[in-house]
Amino acid sequence: MIIQAYNFLASWQLFPEKGEYQSGNRPKSGYYRINASDDKSRLNIEHTWVTLENDAFNATFSIIPDGELHDFENAVLADQFKASIADTSNLEISFYKNDRETLHVLHQITPNGLLKITQTGTAPAGEQFTNIEIYHKQMSVLPYAAAVSGAVIRPTEEGMIRHKALTAMEEQTNMQMDQIRRQIELLALQAREIVSRKELSMLIYNARLNFSPVIGQVYYLYEKKTGDHQVSMISPREWGNGSGPFKTFVAKVKLLADHTWVEVE
Structure with missing residues (x-):
């Protein structure tokens, strides 16, 4: 099963403007990370997001993608969960509370290589909701990711500090890569001009x-x-x-x- 999850094993960065949120507010930024446990029996999921008010939230949990019911580590969110990998592009997780499904999370790898996460569930007030988030894969390895609803959600000052540092690092490295890319494009243009001459x-x-x-x-x-x-x-x-x-x-x-x-x- 873990082999089928290969396409998901990465750090992903949120496109805030591409999401659709019926529950919760659109985050300012976020990251989502999925990796395999050392014994390859579990998938570890860690996600974090930052609100428009610059509050950082972090959630971590592990799943066993075998299609069977298992006890969930955070009883506040759910008593049990069931996870399955239909193929290399679809990973599903269902959370249950008192034998009732409270949250269903579908992870999909789109044809253009993005990660689409669709969350359907019941809000605290009782109404049904669907949230859709779109992520792109990080070339550098970031240690966490984002979602508006999830497990073990807690604001952390440490998470905020780390998020700011990683965001600054990403901006700097992306800027440097853009500069190198422009230099390469300029050299390629100069080479084409020389060949033409x-x-x-x-x-x-x-x-x-x-x-x-x-x-x-x-x-x-x-x-x-x-x-x-x-x-x-x-x-x-x-x-x-x-x-x-x-x-x-x-x-x-x-x-x-x-x-x-x-x-x-």
């Missing part, structure tokens, strides 16, 4: 050239009726907006100081 330069140096080009000057590349190319000082406009004796106008080009050619507007 090289290809154009090879075309021009294989073309017919009846004069010695000057660095920084603009010239005009034409294709001849034979399929060969020729560089000319005469622009299409001077040919009467045509290609003159050539088959077609190819590009307006300029010779750079490194003796490569670049196309110009």
